[in-house]
Amino acid sequence: MSTVDVHQHLWTPSLVEALRSRREPPRLDGWTLYLDGEPPYEISPADHDVALRAELAAADGLGRALVSLSAPIGVEWLPAVEARPLLDAYHDGAAALPEPFGAWAAACVRDVDADATAKELDRGFVGLQLPADALADAAGYARCAPLLALLEERGLPLFVHPGPAAADSCDGPGWWPAMVPYVQQMHAAWFAFRAFGRPRHPRLRVCFALLAGLAPLHGERFAARGGPEGEADPDVFVETSSYGPAAVTSLVHALGVDAVVQGSDRPYAEPPRHPGFGLGGAAAYAFRVANPRRLLTGRE
Structure with a gap:
């Protein structure tokens, strides 16, 4: 397998059109x-130009750049009748990239x-992204169990990404959602997986964003405080988006070099x-090649 970035976002014309057709958030x-929960955000059209993004991926030396739906916009939490048109638009556009x-x-x-998720996976998607706030407790794992069992059955990985910020996050500065609710969600999702996810899904491979x-x-x-002892879980990974050497080095000390994969959040x-x-x-080889291969395929 070539060099991989496991975490990018690229809004295709079909998704942009679907978001523009809405009159309530999330909308363009x-x-x-x-x-809901964040100040209006100005998006650069060039950021979602497929040809330009392909050039950037080549300049980054990537063989694969894995895109996902931006979970903080909240599509996954909409009622099915509202979510389905947006999910269809996302999947149709992403499958054609x-x-x-x-x-x-x-x-x-x-x-x-x-x-419905099984039908999308049949189209060649590498796995499934779910918002972290959907996997923050026992109830979340019970609700999402059919999706996670599907991934186990197919040998495909789960990617846990921050979901929508709380409704009062727009009261803070622009950086507040990324630095407080997103980080809090990922912290909760990490420990919820240990407490509720892994016992229920022993064969699931999972990658946690940021x-x-x-x-x-917080292992010490x-x-x-009574957490169970045990060796590092070889099927659990973390990706590096928005962090640098200090944090990544610390995570390597905590989890080992085999647990880290490159993600940029571009x-x-x-x-x-x-x-x-x-x-x-x-x-670098472990983060960009060997570890993503194990995450995506389960093979060395």
């Missing part, structure tokens, strides 16, 4: 995005329909200038 007015792009499927988590909100660095407190963040994050060429 021109290129202004309106969401040229090389080097691949894509994660998406699913409604308010009204779970594993059969280094799982740095939750793995976890142990001090176009909302840039990929690292030094893919090894100061840990050397072997680490």
Whole structure:
């Protein structure tokens, strides 16, 4: 397998059109995005130009760039009758993207329909992304169990990404959603998987966005407060978007080099200038090639 970025976003014309057709959030007015819980966000059209993004992927030396639906916009939490047109638009556009792009499927988590998700996975999606706030407790894992069982059955991975920010997040500065609710969601999702997800889904491979909100660095407190001991889970991964050498090095110390995969969150963040994050060429190969291969295929 070639070099992989597991975390990018690219809005195809079909998704843009579907968001512009809505009158309630999430919706687009021109290129202004309106969401519940966040201030209006001006989107650069060039960020979602397929040809330009393919050129950027080539410049980054990527063999594959995996895109996903932007979970913070809240599509997955809409009632099925509202979510379905947006999910269809996302899947149709993502499935038609040229090389080097691949894509994660998406699913409604308010009204779970594993059969619909199975049909999308049949189209060649690499796995399924779900919002972290849908997997933050035992009830979330019970609700999403049919989707996770489907992934286990097919040997496909789960990608956990921050979901919508809380409704009062727009009261803070523009960086607040990314630094507080998104990180909190990932922290909760990391420990919820340990408590409720792994016991229920022993064969599931899972990747947590943005280094799982740095939750793995709380291992000492976890142990001090009665958390179960055990070896690192070889089927659990974290991706690196928006972090640098200090955080990545700390996560490697906590989880081992085999748990980290490269993700950039492009176009909302840039990929690292030094893919090894100061840990050397072997680490860069692990993050960009070997570990993504195990995440996506389950094979060394």
